Each structure stands twice: as structure tokens, then as C-alpha cells.
Amino acid sequence: MSAVTSGLVCGHHHFYSALARGMPAPPRKPASFREILEYVWWRLDVELDEEIIRWSAMLGAAEALMCGTTAIVDHHESPSCVEGSLSIIAAAAAEVGVRTNLCYGVTDRHGPDGARRGLAENERFLRAGGRGMVGVHAAFTCGDDTLHAAAGLARDLGVGVHIHVAEGPDDAAAGARLEGLAADDWWLVHCVLLDRPLPGTIAHNPRSNMNNSVGYAAPTARPNPIVLGTDGIGADMLEEARLAYVRLREHDIAASPDTVWGWLDNGYALFPEARDDRVTWNYDHADSPWHVAFTQGVRALEIVSGDGDVLLRDGLPTRVDLAEVRAKAAEQAQRLFAHL
Numbered sequence: 251m252s253a254v255t256s257g258l259v260c261g262h263h264h265f266y267s268a269l270a271r272g273m274p275a276p277p278r279k280p281a282s283f284r285e286i287l288e289y290v291w292w293r294l295d296v297e298l299d300e301e302i303i304r305w306s307a308m309l310g311a312a313e314a315l316m317c318g319t320t321a322i323v324d325h326h327e328s329p330s331c332v333e334g335s336l337s338i339i340a341a342a343a344a345e346v347g348v349r350t351n352l353c354y355g356v357t358d359r360h361g362p363d364g365a366r367r368g369l370a371e372n373e374r375f376l377r378a379g380g381r382g383m384v385g386v387h388a389a390f391t392c393g394d395d396t397l398h399a400a401a402g403l404a405r406d407l408g409v410g411v412h413i414h415v416a417e418g419p420d421d422a423a424a425g426a427r428l429e430g431l432a433a434d435d436w437w438l439v440h441c442v443l444l445d446r447p448l449p450g451t452i453a454h455n456p457r458s459n460m461n462n463s464v465g466y467a468a469p470t471a472r473p474n475p476i477v478l479g480t481d482g483i484g485a486d487m488l489e490e491a492r493l494a495y496v497r498l499r500e501h502d503i504a505a506s507p508d509t510v511w512g513w514l515d516n517g518y519a520l521f522p523e524a525r526d527d528r529v530t531w532n533y534d535h536a537d538s539p540w541h542v543a544f545t546q547g548v549r550a551l552e553i554v555s556g557d558g559d560v561l562l563r564d565g566l567p568t569r570v571d572l573a574e575v576r577a578k579a580a581e582q583a584q585r586l587f588a589h590l
């Protein structure tokens with residue numbers, strides 16, 4: 251007997267991080283959240299091209315399926331390859347069999363033309379029928395004009411804005427900057443240092459927050475719906491839930507894993523059809539938060555989508571050859587590392 255659950259939802263991801271593992275060390279050791287962005291992520295994202303984007307999404311999607319994750323909210327930035335980038339990711343994930351909600355993270359870091367191209371990519375993708383939101387990197391890398399333009403575009407298109415909010419000290423003013431712009435359909439990521447209520451869903455990423463040493467986001471103190479994300483560190487949602495639970499418990503001895511599993515459940519607001527995906531696990535109690543919170547190595551064995559397609563068999567993706575995806579991704583990673 252093995253437990254069967256719905257497909258899991260990753261509430262905030264960066265597929266392009268899939269190839270960052272093992273990247274060369276930055277020229278200087280980052281000593282703050284800002285330096286982690288400057289020395290690691292902003293050196294990496296500028297090197298992303300079509301093939302790197304494609305194979306990082308393929309690998310990220312394949313690894314997600316192997317963890318029982320069938321739907322991903324992704325936030326993408328590739329300043330040297332903006333136009334068409336969201337379609338590349340959408341196609342790659344769909345090929346593997348993972349549902350996506352995508353956005354391009356607009357920023358003023360690359361000047362007004364960079365921001366304009368980012369907004370245009372969101373608009374192009376969404377108007378062509380792509381599923382997603384309007385992306386903004388974060389308030390602290392955007393001027394007010396760009397924030398207003400993104401909010402306006404999202405309103406026009408009837409979608410929310412997917413934005414990092416008060417993740418670290420550099421973005422502590424995000425609450426004041428976004429007040430009056432944010433709406434219920436916004437996707438607010440992190441909110442570690444958010445100093446006031448903003449409307450929207452909060453994506454909580456405990457592992458990333460710990461890794462970046464930005465502090466605890468204390469999501470239970472906020473009235474917003476909470477979803478769980480990985481912020482680019484894979485898409486193993488049971489692993490993230492276990493970590494979210496012990497981090498919550500460190501903060502509140504009376505906390506229950508049911509709270510964290512409620513955050514997983516909130517992901518279906520964006521992907522209702524993922525509820526109909528059937529994941530068979532290698533553990534009889536994979537449907538019980540109190541069991542999974544204290545059980546490592548729970549793996550997905552089989553996934554059948556709501557449409558009846560077998561996406562995972564014997565723990566391996568069926569639509570792509572995992573070995574080939576890993577080999578191609580490794581080739582692209584080597585190319586990326588050479589540029590770094």
C-alpha cells in the first residue's frame with residue numbers, strides 16, 4: 251500500500267538556478283544579501299542564453315516531477331536574452347509535463363531600455379496566451395515609474411505582479427514603495443522585513459532565507475494567504491515543507507505541521523487542476539503531515555496527470571530521457587561556467 255496525493259505546487263522558483271550548482275566561486279566572498287546578489291546572481295543572469303534557459307528549465311522540471319511537484323510558479327531574468335525567454339521556459343516545462351505560471355522580472359538595473367524590454371516580454375507572453383503574471387525583480391532595483399508601469403500592465407492584463415518584497419535590508423522600503431499599488435492578486439515573495447500589510451499572497455521560502463541569512467519571515471504573523479516556495483533551490487516541496495515546519499517550530503513551540511501543509515494547499519489557488527494530478531509515493535503515510543514532517547526520503551514513484559497522462563513511472567520522467575536531460579544540462583552548465 252502506498253499513499254496517493256495531489257501533485258504538489260512550488261509557489262516560487264527560478265528555473266535558471268538549476269545550472270548554478272557547482273558554479274565557480276565569486277571573485278570575492280559575499281558578506282551580505284546585497285553582495286550575494288551582486289557577486290553570484292547578477293553575474294550569472296547576464297550570461298543566460300536560449301540554450302542555457304532551455305536546459306535549466308528541462309532539468310528543473312524533470313527534478314520537480316521526481317519530487318511529486320507538477321506545478322511551478324517561476325520568476326525569470328535573463329538580461330542578455332529577454333525576448334522569447336518565457337516561451338522557451340514554458341515549452342521546456344510542458345515537454346516534461348510540468349505546469350507553469352511564468353513571469354519576467356523587470357528591473358532598472360540595465361537602464362530604461364532593459365526595463366522596457368522586460369515589460370515587453372511579460373506583455374508579449376501573456377497576450378499570446380501564456381500563463382503567468384507580470385514580474386518585477388524587486389522595488390529596490392526599480393524606480394517608481396517602472397513599478398507603476400508594471401502594476402498598470404498587470405491590471406490591464408488581469409493578472410497579478412510577481413515580485414520579491416523586503417527580502418533583505420536593501421529592500422526594507424518595499425512596503426512604502428508598493429503601498430497603494432499592490433492588489434489581492436499580487437504574488438509577494440519573502441516579505442522578511444515587510445513593515446506593513448500589503449494585499450496579495452505571500453510566497454515563503456525558508457531555505458533560501460536561511461541560506462541568505464536574511465532572518466525569519468514569520469509568515470503566521472501575517473493575514474495574507476501563504477504559499478511555499480524554494481526560490482530556485484530545487485522543487486522538492488516535501489523537503490521544503492519539512493524545513494518550513496522546523497523553522498516555524500523554532501519560532502513557535504506550539505506550531506503544527508498542519509499549518510505548513512496548509513501553505514502547500516494554498517498553491518492550488520493558482521493551479522486548481524494540479525489537485526487532480528495523482529502522485530503515488532514510496533511511503534504509506536505521505537498524505538499525513540505529522541508523518542512526513544519527521545520522515546526523510548519520501549519519493550514520488552508514479553504521477554498520473556488529471557488528464558490521464560503518466561508523467562512519472564518508477565520514479566523517472568516518462569516524456570524525456572533523464573540521462574539525456576542531465577547530460578545536455580551539464581554541457582550548458584560548463585558553457586555557463588566558462589563565461590563566469
Ligand SMILES: [Zn+2]
Pocket residue numbers: 262263264325414439481482
Ligand atoms: Zn526569488
